[in-house]
Amino acid sequence: xxxxxxxxxxxxxxxxxxxxxxxxxxxxxxxxxxxxxxxxxxxxxxxxxxxxxxxxxxxxxxxxxxxxxxxxxxxxxxxxxxxxxxxxxxxxxxxxxxxxxxxxxxxxxxxxxxxxxxxxxxxxxxxxxxxxxxxxxxxxxxxxxxxxxxxxxxxxxxxxxxxxxxxxxxxxxxxxxxxxxxxxxxxxxxxxxxxxxxxxxxxxxxxxxxxxxxxxxxxxxxxxxxxxxxxxxxxxxxxxxxxxxxxxxxx
Amino acid sequence: xxxxxxxxxxxxxxxxxxxxxxxxxxxxxxxxxxxxxxxxxxxxxxxxxxxxxxxxxxxxxxxxxxxxxxxxxxxxxxxxxxxxxxxxxxxxxxxxxxxxxxxxxxxxxxxxxxxxxxxxxxxxxxxxxxxxxxxxxxxxxxxxxxxxxxxxxxxxxxxxxxxxxxxxxxxxxxxxxxxxxxxxxxxxxxxxxxxxxxxxxxxxxxxxxxxxxxxxxxxxxxxxxxxxxxxxxxxxxxxxxxxxxxxxxxx
Numbered sequence: 310x311x312x313x314x315x316x317x318x319x320x321x322x323x324x325x326x327x328x329x330x331x332x333x334x335x336x337x338x339x340x341x342x343x344x345x346x347x348x349x350x351x352x353x354x355x356x357x358x359x360x361x362x363x364x365x366x367x368x369x370x371x372x373x374x375x376x377x378x379x380x381x382x383x384x385x386x387x388x389x390x391x392x393x394x395x396x397x398x399x400x401x402x403x404x405x406x407x408x409x410x411x412x413x414x415x416x417x418x419x420x421x422x423x424x425x426x427x428x429x430x431x432x433x434x435x436x437x438x439x440x441x442x443x444x445x446x447x448x449x450x451x452x453x454x455x456x457x458x459x460x461x462x463x464x465x466x467x468x469x470x471x472x473x474x475x476x477x478x479x480x481x482x483x484x485x486x487x488x489x490x491x492x493x494x495x496x497x498x499x500x501x502x503x504x505x506x507x508x509x510x511x512x513x514x515x516x517x518x519x520x521x522x523x524x525x526x527x528x529x530x531x532x533x534x535x536x537x538x539x540x541x542x543x544x545x546x547x548x549x550x551x552x553x554x555x556x557x558x559x560x
Numbered sequence: 561x562x563x564x565x566x567x568x569x570x571x572x573x574x575x576x577x578x579x580x581x582x583x584x585x586x587x588x589x590x591x592x593x594x595x596x597x598x599x600x601x602x603x604x605x606x607x608x609x610x611x612x613x614x615x616x617x618x619x620x621x622x623x624x625x626x627x628x629x630x631x632x633x634x635x636x637x638x639x640x641x642x643x644x645x646x647x648x649x650x651x652x653x654x655x656x657x658x659x660x661x662x663x664x665x666x667x668x669x670x671x672x673x674x675x676x677x678x679x680x681x682x683x684x685x686x687x688x689x690x691x692x693x694x695x696x697x698x699x700x701x702x703x704x705x706x707x708x709x710x711x712x713x714x715x716x717x718x719x720x721x722x723x724x725x726x727x728x729x730x731x732x733x734x735x736x737x738x739x740x741x742x743x744x745x746x747x748x749x750x751x752x753x754x755x756x757x758x759x760x761x762x763x764x765x766x767x768x769x770x771x772x773x774x775x776x777x778x779x780x781x782x783x784x785x786x787x788x789x790x791x792x793x794x795x796x797x798x799x800x801x802x803x804x805x806x807x808x809x810x811x
Contacts, residue, residue, distance in 0.1 A: 346608075348607050348608075349604060349605045349606070349607035350602070350604045351601070351605070351633070351671065352602030352603060352604075352665045352666050353600060353601045353602040353603075353604040353631075353666075354600045354602070354666055354765075355765070356599050356600035357597075357599075359754070359762040359763055359764050360762065360763045360764075360765065361760075361761075361762050361763070362761070362763065380604075382602070386749045386765060386767070387749075387751065387763065387765075389749065390749035390750060390751045391753075391763060411795065413797045414603045414671075414674065414795075415604075415605055415633075420665075423665065427662055427746050427747070428746065459806065459809070463806060465802060469799050469802050472797075483811060484810065484811060485808060485809050485810040485811045486806075486809040486811070487808050487809075488803050488804070488805065488806055488808070489798075489803075490796070490798040490800060491796050491797055491798045493796075495678050495679065495680075496637075496678070498637045498638075498640065498641035499641060500611075500638065500641045500642045502642075503610070509612075510612075511610040511611065511612050512610055512611045512612070512613065512638065512642060513610050513611075514605075514606070514611065514634075514637060514638075514641070516637070526803070539806070540797075540798055541798065541799040541802040541803065541805065542797045542798070542799055543794070543797050543798065543799045544662065544665075545741070545742050545744075546664045546665065546723075546742055546791075546793045546794050547740075547741040547742045547791055547792065547793070547794065548720050548792040548793055548794045549741060551716060551720050551739070551792035552739050552740075552777070552792065553739070554714070554716060554739065554792065555710065555714060555737075555739055555790070557737070557738050557739070558706075558710070558736050558737040558738075559735065559736040560734060560735060560736045560737070
């Protein structure tokens with residue numbers, strides 16, 4: 310099995326290394342990851358600028374690895390377009406930080422998985438609920454292994470990528486694994502205004518997540534209660550239930 | 561009515577000017593748009609860098625306008641966070657170029673609309689099927705006016721933003737307005753490899769869109785047949801029909 314591994318924290322991130330280590334147990338690994346952190350890049354792609362691919366020895370001799378100058382979605386496009394054959398599986402992450410609720414829209418980690426799904430590649434994005442670059446991924450690695458074994462025995466269709474969020478707990482404290490829906494919620498944005506040394510204003514965004522969706526079928530509930538959350542994702546953004554909200558208008 | 565107008569082609573784009581002109585007929589307009597083109601930025605947000613807002617006189621004295629150093633999603637966050645009260649309506653565009661099928665994921669125009677929906681603001685993204693910065697928006701303006709009148713009389717819920725694509729045709733040749741679903745399709749990526757003056761390779765992405773989804777209920781069909789396409793969008797990425805694909809696993 311040929312496994313493409315991507316992320317959004319960049320090719321030197323500890324979470325990527327942790328994911329590559331587990332992926333190697335399952336097949337031949339190719340890494341294409343951004344050459345710098347690309348958190349919050351959503352599904353951005355590079356338009357109007359060319360891309361670079363730099364060979365990397367970051368993961369030793371048995372792993373082909375490339376650092377890419379583009380976004381996480383660019384990495385997947387380049388991996389499939391430049392490097393040749395389509396991988397059998399795409400793994401993205403392990404992200405340093407959570408990607409539940411509407412964060413799925415902002416996440417570079419998940420845009421890589423989504424991009425895989427667009428290409429018909431079964432894809433899973435992994436995130437650990439710890440934002441530190443020094444986070445301990447050992448429990449997360451055991452969970453990734455468990456989920457990959459499960460996925461290979463009972464796969465999801467390639468057009469349904471998975472969003473896996475792992476609580477930042479010791480392995481023995483993780484209660485289980487649940488399929489979840491995205492909790493309803495929002496970021497309440499606050500901006501801290503500062504004045505630069507030249508007298509001009511600038512703004513730091515300091516949003517905080519807010520949700521009143523306390524239902525036990527959500528990603529948020531699972532994570533708050535010590536479960537790994539797996540949210541299957543759509544690649545069709547249509548709100549199908551509203552397709553008859555207006556009649557066809559003929560002009 | 562207070563209307564926030566955003567786009568992803570930047571504050572000087574002709575499509576933005578066309579949208580502002582129509583919006584002014586409906587209420588008080590505030591523009592917050594990127595200070596440079598931000599096409600293909602998806603739902604990217606600026607993390608780890610502060611943002612700038614520059615007052616702009618681009619739209620005359622009766623329109624408050626700001627150029628923002630961030631992405632389209634940043635513009636909406638800043639508009640609601642820094643500028644005070646929540647607008648009654650958010651309009652994004654008119655984009656220079658199409659945003660049908662999976663382009664909805666890559667589109668900065670639609671991420672601004674989506675961001676509005678996250679904030680509970682009724683939101684519509686408009687795109688014209690003409691990529692030229694010199695495109696003629698006069699027919700598109702008439703369509704925007706028609707859709708706004710319709711929207712105000714039969715609104716969609718604020719959590720269902722609309723993705724409007726307008727064919728690049730004279731107004732008399734546009735056959736009508738249809739609610740559509742996102743056509744299934746993909747971008748077939750090709751990369752043109754070139755060598756820079758220093759002997760190093762770089763890649764230009766030259767993807768083309770491909771779809772075998774010929775059903776008449778899609779955005780693609782509508783546009784190919786001279787109709788304006790309106791696709792209502794989800795803000796929940798969960799693939800709900802797969803929530804029972806695996807059992808809960810207790811550990």
